[in-house]
Amino acid sequence: xxxxxxxxxxxxxxxxxxxxxxxxxxxxxxxxxxxxxxxxxxxxxxxxxxxxxxxxxxxxxxxxxxxxxxxxxxxxxxxxxxxxxxxxxxxxxxxxxxxxxxxxxxxxxxxxxxxxxxxxxxxxxxxxxxxxxxxxxxxxxxxxxxxxxxxxxxxxxxxxxxxxxxxxxxxxxxxxxxxxxxxxxxxxxxxxxxxxxxxxxxxxxxxxxxxxxxxxxxxxxxxxxxxxxxxxxxx
Amino acid sequence: xxxxxxxxxxxxxxxxxxxxxxxxxxxxxxxxxxxxxxxxxxxxxxxxxxxxxxxxxxxxxxxxxxxxxxxxxxxxxxxxxxxxxxxxxxxxxxxxxxxxxxxxxxxxxxxxxxxxxxxxxxxxxxxxxxxxxxxxxxxxxxxxxxxxxxxxxxxxxxxxxxxxxxxxxxxxxxxxxxxxxxxxxxxxxxxxxxxxxxxxxxxxxxxxxxxxxxxxxxxxxxxxxxxxxxxxxxx
Numbered sequence: 001x002x003x004x005x006x007x008x009x010x011x012x013x014x015x016x017x018x019x020x021x022x023x024x025x026x027x028x029x030x031x032x033x034x035x036x037x038x039x040x041x042x043x044x045x046x047x048x049x050x051x052x053x054x055x056x057x058x059x060x061x062x063x064x065x066x067x068x069x070x071x072x073x074x075x076x077x078x079x080x081x082x083x084x085x086x087x088x089x090x091x092x093x094x095x096x097x098x099x100x101x102x103x104x105x106x107x108x109x110x111x112x113x114x115x116x117x118x119x120x121x122x123x124x125x126x127x128x129x130x131x132x133x134x135x136x137x138x139x140x141x142x143x144x145x146x147x148x149x150x151x152x153x154x155x156x157x158x159x160x161x162x163x164x165x166x167x168x169x170x171x172x173x174x175x176x177x178x179x180x181x182x183x184x185x186x187x188x189x190x191x192x193x194x195x196x197x198x199x200x201x202x203x204x205x206x207x208x209x210x211x212x213x214x215x216x217x218x219x220x221x222x223x224x225x226x227x228x229x230x231x232x233x234x235x
Numbered sequence: 236x237x238x239x240x241x242x243x244x245x246x247x248x249x250x251x252x253x254x255x256x257x258x259x260x261x262x263x264x265x266x267x268x269x270x271x272x273x274x275x276x277x278x279x280x281x282x283x284x285x286x287x288x289x290x291x292x293x294x295x296x297x298x299x300x301x302x303x304x305x306x307x308x309x310x311x312x313x314x315x316x317x318x319x320x321x322x323x324x325x326x327x328x329x330x331x332x333x334x335x336x337x338x339x340x341x342x343x344x345x346x347x348x349x350x351x352x353x354x355x356x357x358x359x360x361x362x363x364x365x366x367x368x369x370x371x372x373x374x375x376x377x378x379x380x381x382x383x384x385x386x387x388x389x390x391x392x393x394x395x396x397x398x399x400x401x402x403x404x405x406x407x408x409x410x411x412x413x414x415x416x417x418x419x420x421x422x423x424x425x426x427x428x429x430x431x432x433x434x435x436x437x438x439x440x441x442x443x444x445x446x447x448x449x450x451x452x453x454x455x456x457x458x459x460x461x462x463x464x465x466x467x468x469x470x
Binding site: 050051053054064066067074105109114116117123126129132133134142149 | 288299330349361
């Protein structure tokens with residue numbers, strides 16, 4: 001059965017974490033708003049549903065509709081083999097996924113510290129202040145955490161001998177940080193060799209190679225979560 | 236077996252969502268940092284663990300250590316009967332929980348829009364701008380969503396005929412919003428009668444009455460997530 005993903009059609013955004021998992025899991029999906037337009041997504045959101053989403057992304061799969069990136073990925077982990085099957089590993093994969101979601105939210109808030117409904121241009125001064133702390137403290141703290149997790153497993157993956165949805169998401173997070181903060185990431189990436197190696201390993205996963213080279217993968221841009229505003233970056 | 240909760244000892248914070256679930260689930264727990272001090276928490280965080288937490292809260296239970304509020308509550312939901320057992324209901328409970336976590340993060344960022352490592356006093360101007368949008372758009376959007384979910388179930392609870400961890404968390408979220416934004420909440424609470432009724436229903440749950448009246452429940456204060464700064468509130 002083909003799954004149906006609903007997410008904004010012009011940005012990678014939070015939808016990309018789901019797309020990567022679907023692609024790596026060999027699950028066919030319709031990227032509905034890319035096929036039908038953003039208007040179709042807004043219409044679909046208004047549908048009467050037993051489990052209504054607050055916001056995209058949401059996924060229709062196996063007769064369920066699930067929203068919230070972390071919940072979608074935990075479901076794919078459990079029902080489609082994208083997470084460890086032992087309880088400790090399964091819950092740890094969700095825990096890591098939610099930690100990645102925290103970084104993603106912070107990376108977004110750097111360019112929109114005052115409010116998502118205001119333009120970036122109306123909060124540049126605040127964004128510059130927010131970016132300082134994010135670059136200096138938050139990026140190293142989060143990457144240092146994932147580096148420590150990888151040092152402990154020793155397998156190259158976060159949750160055990162095989163990749164899980166958390167590894168796919170960490171790859172995309174690091175790509176996003178490189179896009180948004182190229183100077184900062186160039187300055188510090190040597191401190192996180194295991195995180196860097198994981199990025200290369202995911203980028204060359206046989207399950208993902210075709211997807212990553214396809215136009216189904218949307219490039220980062222300045223409407224998304226990870227935006228390259230040179231004034232927010234520094235080594 | 237007694238569970239062990241690790242969370243900062245002087246604020247309700249994210250730990251309170253876990254405490255409510257433990258109490259309502261009849262699960263005995265040590266609130267370790269309240270018993271041993273914040274120093275013990277910092278020491279415990281540095282322990283070598285198979286599933287290390289990035290930050291508190293984390294819970295040791297049934298031989299597992301789980302961090303991230305949403306993951307802890309999903310675990311309690313599944314393993315301790317605090318969520319529906321059918322797949323749709325179980326995943327919906329997690330989806331709702333993560334949506335509540337989004338509001339919680341936004342409520343925090345209102346008073347710390349520029350950075351968590353800076354004092355509130357150094358970002359009051361930005362906080363005032365952030366609070367405007369949060370009061371005018373975000374609170375009504377989120378409460379309207381939960382109201383619609385409750386209208387659809389028609390049971391008084393978010394996920395079906397019985398309360399789940401999501402209902403407990405929505406109760407605490409609404410209490411926090413009332414504490415932080417009393418004028419705004421007084422002005423709009425009439426628009427969300429089902430959310431208000433859920434709050435009363437949780438507050439009088441037989442499973443929770445003793446906990447809620449005890450000193451195990453820490454009051455809101457200006458070191459936590461929900462802070463009452465009068466300059467950030469308005470009808």
